[in-house]
Amino acid sequence: MAQTENRVDLVLEGGGVKGVGLAGAYSVLIEQGFDIANVAGTSAGAITAAAIAAGFTPDELRQITLELDYRQFEDKGWEDRLPVLEKTTSLLLDLGIHEGNRFHEWMRELLARKNVHTFADLVCDEDEAELRYRYKLQVIASDVTNRQLLILPRDAKKKLGVEPDELEVALAVRMSMSIPIFFEPVHHQNPQTGEQIIIVDGGMLSNFPVWLFDSDGIPDYPTFGLLLVEPNLRAHLGHQIEPPRKERGVAALVDYLKSLAQTMMAAHDRLYVEQADYARTIPIPTLGVKTTEFDITRERALALYESGRKAAEEFLETWDFEAYIASFRSEKGEPSRRDVLVASMEEPVAAGGG
Numbered sequence: 001m002a003q004t005e006n007r008v009d010l011v012l013e014g015g016g017v018k019g020v021g022l023a024g025a026y027s028v029l030i031e032q033g034f035d036i037a038n039v040a041g042t043s044a045g046a047i048t049a050a051a052i053a054a055g056f057t058p059d060e061l062r063q064i065t066l067e068l069d070y071r072q073f074e075d076k077g078w079e080d081r082l083p084v085l086e087k088t089t090s091l092l093l094d095l096g097i098h099e100g101n102r103f104h105e106w107m108r109e110l111l112a113r114k115n116v117h118t119f120a121d122l123v124c125d126e127d128e129a130e131l132r133y134r135y136k137l138q139v140i141a142s143d144v145t146n147r148q149l150l151i152l153p154r155d156a157k158k159k160l161g162v163e164p165d166e167l168e169v170a171l172a173v174r175m176s177m178s179i180p181i182f183f184e185p186v187h188h189q190n191p192q193t194g195e196q197i198i199i200v201d202g203g204m205l206s207n208f209p210v211w212l213f214d215s216d217g218i219p220d221y222p223t224f225g226l227l228l229v230e231p232n233l234r235a236h237l238g239h240q241i242e243p244p245r246k247e248r249g250v251a252a253l254v255d256y257l258k259s260l261a262q263t264m265m266a267a268h269d270r271l272y273v274e275q276a277d278y279a280r281t282i283p284i285p286t287l288g289v290k291t292t293e294f295d296i297t298r299e300r301a302l303a304l305y306e307s308g309r310k311a312a313e314e315f316l317e318t319w320d321f322e323a324y325i326a327s328f329r330s331e332k333g334e335p336s337r338r339d340v341l342v343a344s345m346e347e348p349v350a351a352g353g354g
Helices: 016-031 044-054 058-067 086-094 101-112 156-160 169-176 250-267 275-279 298-318 321-329 337-346
Strands: 007-012 035-042 096-098 137-143 148-152 181-183 186-189 196-201 223-229 281-285
Touching: 007 016, 007 044, 016 035, 016 044, 016 058, 016 223, 016 281, 016 298, 035 044, 044 058, 044 101, 044 137, 044 169, 058 298, 101 169, 137 169, 148 156, 148 169, 169 186, 169 196, 275 281, 281 298
Parallel strands: 007 035, 007 223, 035 137, 096 181, 223 281
Antiparallel strands: 137 148, 137 196, 186 196
16 A cells, blocks of 8 residues: 555654754654644644644744743743742642743744634644544643543533634643643633633643544554654663752752653653554654753754754654555554553543542
8 A cells, every 4th residue: 555645644742842853853754755744742742743733844943943942931920039939839829830921922923923823724624524634733731620631622622612713722732831840730711611620731641642643444644753762762761750859848849749740741651652653653862851951052952953853864764654554554453552541531530539
């Protein structure tokens, strides 16, 4: 079976500042003639995915990622400026250290450069009934109030009470990148039910949703996943997490909570990425860059960008779609652990504690 028009769906993993490597890998895919049909992402992956869907070229993305001052996103509210209280008060009042408002503004301004505001601007097929293919972009977020995975804009009407076409793209990305503890969550009120829900980083439930565009039967073209990894893929997960401070006190507690959140996001999908998924995954070495390394230098960012390029080039040297189909997609068996996990996350949560 021949690949259709060299098309590919693209899924980008989250990873904060490490997402610079995603832009590098994307540039190689375009250079080698791939046409991105649909794109999805979590957290930092959602940022890059939104830019791709909006029509930013690889050169434009390179400039954006290498020149971006991430420190501007460490915005603070009034309570953060009070002496002594600082992070403790912010966590108690807002459930996060940084406001996230500056990021929302920046994302809105970035997409506006391509005349993209709501998901109505990203409709690729007006006649497509299935929402995951109707829109160029899908964004992953986590509804912690109902303990549910959110795939936006697909779940916008059912779970947020918002028409998919009317959902702001920048807001969806802001939801997806709300790293727990580090950023304040998004508080959303369903206009239809009045329900108040708290939404955080999509990585809490699925940081690498490479399964998102899968359908029954043999696909006409593949999904490529861009996965952010340590150079040593066999390294214990503990070596991939920022260690908390050893001192006692508020600072140590905040670091500890941030480390717990990052551990959850890094570990979750690693347990369920199966052999077939690795076959379509481009692993991008992150060179030791940390998720919230907002003071990253241009030289370090450039090295990470080039790491993404090298990873994509090496992957494509041996990629064979027909061999992939023959090996992993020609036969259907029992539901995978991944399928069971996704189904369980999307089931309504019964009332009462557990």
